[in-house]
Amino acid sequence: xxxxxxxxxxxxxxxxxxxxxxxxxxxxxxxxxxxxxxxxxxxxxxxxxxxxxxxxxxxxxxxxxxxxxxxxxxxxxxxxxxxxxxxxxxxxxxxxxxxxxxxxxxxxxxxxxxxxxxxxxxxxxxxxxxxxxxxxxxxxxxxxxxxxxxxxxxxxxxxxxxxxxxxxxxxxxxxxxxxxxxxxxxxxxxxxxxxxxxxxxxxxxxxxxxxxxxxxxxxxxxxxxxxxxxxxxxxxxxxxxxxxxxxxxxxxxxxxxxxxxxxxxxxxxxxxxxxxxxxxxxxxxxxxxxxxxxxxxxxxxxxxxxxxxx
Amino acid sequence: xxxxxxxxxxxxxxxxxxxxxxxxxxxxxxxxxxxxxxxxxxxxxxxxxxxxxxxxxxxxxxxxxxxxxxxxxxxxxxxxxxxxxxxxxxxxxxxxxxxxxxxxxxxxxxxxxxxxxxxxxxxxxxxxxxxxxxxxxxxxxxxxxxxxxxxxxxxxxxxxxxxxxxxxxxxxxxxxxxxxxxxxxxxxxxxxxxxxxxxxxxxxxxxxxxxxxxxxxxxxxxxxxxxxxxxxxxxxxxxxxxxxxxxxxxxxxxxxxxxxxxxxxxxxxxxxxxxxxxxxxxxxxxxxxxxxxxxxxxxxxxxxxx
Ligand SMILES: Nc1nc2c(ncn2[C@@H]2O[C@H](COP(=O)(O)OP(=O)(O)OP(=O)(O)O)[C@@H](O)[C@H]2O)c(=O)[nH]1
Ligand SMILES: Nc1nc2c(ncn2[C@@H]2O[C@H](COP(=O)(O)OP(=O)(O)OP(=O)(O)O)[C@@H](O)[C@H]2O)c(=O)[nH]1
Ligand SMILES: [Mg+2]
Ligand SMILES: [Mg+2]
Numbered sequence: 001x002x003x004x005x006x007x008x009x010x011x012x013x014x015x016x017x018x019x020x021x022x023x024x025x026x027x028x029x030x031x032x033x034x035x036x037x038x039x040x041x042x043x044x045x046x047x048x049x050x051x052x053x054x055x056x057x058x059x060x061x062x063x064x065x066x067x068x069x070x071x072x073x074x075x076x077x078x079x080x081x082x083x084x085x086x087x088x089x090x091x092x093x094x095x096x097x098x099x100x101x102x103x104x105x106x107x108x109x110x111x112x113x114x115x116x117x118x119x120x121x122x123x124x125x126x127x128x129x130x131x132x133x134x135x136x137x138x139x140x141x142x143x144x145x146x147x148x149x150x151x152x153x154x155x156x157x158x159x160x161x162x163x164x165x166x167x168x169x170x171x172x173x174x175x176x177x178x179x180x181x182x183x184x185x186x187x188x189x190x191x192x193x194x195x196x197x198x199x200x201x202x203x204x205x206x207x208x209x210x211x212x213x214x215x216x217x218x219x220x221x222x223x224x225x226x227x228x229x230x231x232x233x234x235x236x237x238x239x240x241x242x243x244x245x246x247x248x249x250x251x252x253x254x255x256x257x258x259x260x261x262x263x264x265x266x267x268x269x270x271x272x273x274x275x276x277x278x279x280x281x282x283x284x285x286x287x288x289x290x291x292x293x294x295x296x297x298x299x300x301x302x303x304x305x306x307x308x309x310x
Numbered sequence: 311x312x313x314x315x316x317x318x319x320x321x322x323x324x325x326x327x328x329x330x331x332x333x334x335x336x337x338x339x340x341x342x343x344x345x346x347x348x349x350x351x352x353x354x355x356x357x358x359x360x361x362x363x364x365x366x367x368x369x370x371x372x373x374x375x376x377x378x379x380x381x382x383x384x385x386x387x388x389x390x391x392x393x394x395x396x397x398x399x400x401x402x403x404x405x406x407x408x409x410x411x412x413x414x415x416x417x418x419x420x421x422x423x424x425x426x427x428x429x430x431x432x433x434x435x436x437x438x439x440x441x442x443x444x445x446x447x448x449x450x451x452x453x454x455x456x457x458x459x460x461x462x463x464x465x466x467x468x469x470x471x472x473x474x475x476x477x478x479x480x481x482x483x484x485x486x487x488x489x490x491x492x493x494x495x496x497x498x499x500x501x502x503x504x505x506x507x508x509x510x511x512x513x514x515x516x517x518x519x520x521x522x523x524x525x526x527x528x529x530x531x532x533x534x535x536x537x538x539x540x541x542x543x544x545x546x547x548x549x550x551x552x553x554x555x556x557x558x559x560x561x562x563x564x565x566x567x568x569x570x571x572x573x574x575x576x577x578x579x580x581x582x583x584x585x586x587x588x589x590x591x592x593x594x595x596x597x598x599x600x601x602x603x604x605x606x607x608x609x610x611x612x613x614x615x616x
Binding site: 050114197265285 | 461534567
């Protein structure tokens with residue numbers, strides 16, 4: 001319990017650092033055109049996207065009529081509940097990875113530079129602290145020094161790293177890592193993959209091959225295929241989630257770099273339209289900077305003014 | 311998900327009967343679609359607002375031409391506005407008349423700084439003797455990454471061997487090294503940082519004061535959303551940027567961030583990153599970017615008719 005409240009505080013602290021306090025943009029006393037305009041601006045500026053923004057506002061306008069809501073305060077409270085409920089309705093939202101199989105295999109995927117390797121280290125650290133035995137698989141055999149990067153994280157988190165040379169077959173590395181994990185009785189294998197743009201067919205093929213090899217060995221139930229998504233992404237984030245989900249059938253999304261002032265609003269569309277849960281958020285570059293995703297905190301932060309609109 | 315703007319506008323104008331001038335009503339209906347398209351392309355909310363206003367001004371009262379449909383006509387106007395906003399002229403990488411030319415790469419984490427540093431060095435290698443310098447002393451294996459990329463493309467590299475965290479010290483050593491090795495272009499790779507991280511932004515200021523660079527290039531991921539403007543203005547305020555590199559344009563992002571950055575900071579976009587390979591860099595082309603943002607390939611001919 002203590003740990004959890006500490007985690008929550010740290011998210012607040014990070015966001016406060018940038019915003020210098022939480023200023024409500026909805027200080028007016030009436031629900032007028034201006035109110036709707038500023039709500040629209042906030043949602044779009046938070047990367048929610050025009051379609052979903054309009055849909056949400058429409059729904060809210062209906063509610064105003066139905067429930068006879070009078071003040072912006074009431075409306076905002078209602079809005080937070082509405083969006084939070086929609087998020088919570090997605091199976092697995094904010095749910096941690098459970099190591100119910102041995103080994104559990106986590107495959108981290110995403111576009112270039114999204115934060116996969118760092119997230120692998122963060123997860124390794126969390127499991128390590130729970131007393132679990134972690135193995136890291138260096139299946140990014142492509143990017144310069146990607147293997148060295150993971151090896152350094154391996155040292156820092158006390159996890160063994162299974163790697164081959166740069167340029168070797170990534171599925172073969174994944175397979176090797178799995179054998180090592182089994183042989184050493186590891187609780188979890190975390191596979192770092194090379195960044196790739198979701199629109200590149202051959203690279204997506206390579207990724208499905210990695211996943212297939214693992215799946216054939218351990219079965220889908222033992223796997224967590226997670227997309228690492230940079231919080232600064234705009235509407236393309238949806239295309240990323242859609243494509244990776246189609247190729248691999250994802251178990252969820254990790255929203256990295258959420259210590260940015262960017263609000264990461266595109267995850268609403270990802271949750272709504274793809275029914276993909278957001279599992280964790282990344283809040284910095286060190287191994288401790290990983291938290292469970294909290295829907296309500298997220299929605300509040302989305303509506304908070306941190307200087308974008310001033 | 312994205313339907314080309316032209317098709318959408320065609321359906322808006324389907325109801326338009328006969329010819330004559332474009333009425334305010336027609337134009338407003340069309341501009342709603344334009345607005346949606348720009349927002350879906352991640353153009354900044356405020357930039358979209360002012361763009362739509364100026365497009366409205368130009369559209370209302372336009373004679374409907376014989377040769378093209380009203381939809382095409384509006385698209386051509388949108389296109390022209392986007393191009394003029396981004397600046398048509400290619401602004402080249404600055405080479406100082408008095409060597410060495412000094413350049414700093416800056417930007418958010420993972421945006422593409424290290425890769426772009428080597429890409430640019432490789433690009434000018436025929437005419438120059440560039441050196442890339444590892445000033446990212448924080449991210450695990452960042453030095454090694456730059457070194458490997460430099461080796462692959464036969465670009466000279468300087469980086470600290472020990473575990474120093476002192477960026478200024480490394481930069482000083484690099485300047486001395488470059489002098490000894492007759493490197494006439496020196497490109498400093500820096501660690502990724504958030505625009506709101508005051509300590510790390512201060513570190514960049516200090517590096518700038520020491521190096522006194524001709525170019526400070528902000529590397530921005532083409533997939534960036536609405537935060538792009540804030541990122542660019544923060545870096546610009548702190549460092550007075552001289553250019554932008556828009557990376558990862560080989561994907562399917564519409565890249566509206568480019569437009570907003572140019573519109574709000576006036577900093578020219580100089581290069582486009584179009585792949586992970588070291589040759590995958592191009593000069594930025596505002597016309598192609600405008601076409602990409604509105605999701606179509608054949609507006610250039612149309613624009614000439616309007
Ligand atoms: N501020 C911040 N930076 C992060 C976070 N997660 C990762 N980073 C940084 O983002 C950059 C890219 O992270 P990586 O883990 O290397 O990303 P990747 O997805 O493995 O990149 P590729 O393998 O090149 O595709 C690094 O500089 C990380 O330190 C985060 O939560 N917050
Ligand atoms: N597809 C594609 N990938 C790119 C491009 N530019 C860089 N990348 C990839 O994006 C990822 C991040 O690139 P880096 O050059 O390491 O980015 P960085 O800004 O130096 O990252 P940090 O130092 O961690 O802040 C790597 O996987 C690169 O290969 C590009 O134009 N297209
Ligand atoms: Mg990586
Ligand atoms: Mg780098």
